[in-house]
Amino acid sequence: MDIRSLRYAITLAEELHFGRAAQRHYxxxxxxxxxxxxxxRDPTVSRSSGVCFVPLDMSPTHMAVAPPGRR
Known part of the structure; x- marks a missing residue:
């Protein structure tokens, strides 16, 4: 895990769209x-460890930030 990856995750949570989030990072x-x-996949940030910084519910057609308590 590095700071750039965390910034990417935060941008993805803000945009809720991979293409637009990627464009913001050029x-x-x-x-x-x-x-x-x-x-x-990082074990220090995985959902199973309960330390996911930006919990996202993703499917092939929909993405949303998970409500608190649902990881």
Whole structure:
């Protein structure tokens, strides 16, 4: 985990759209998405550890910030 990945996650939570969030960081959506996946797989930040900084509910067609208590 690094500060850039956390900034990406925060931007994704603000935009709720991978393409727009990636544009804000001047990169394409594919490497941006890879960075988010890496962050989700990081054991210090994973949902299962309960330390997810930006809990997102994601499906192929919808994304939303999870309400408090739902991780």
């Amino acid at each position: 990169i394409s959506a594919q490497p941006f998405g890879r960075r988010i996946q890496d962050l989700e």
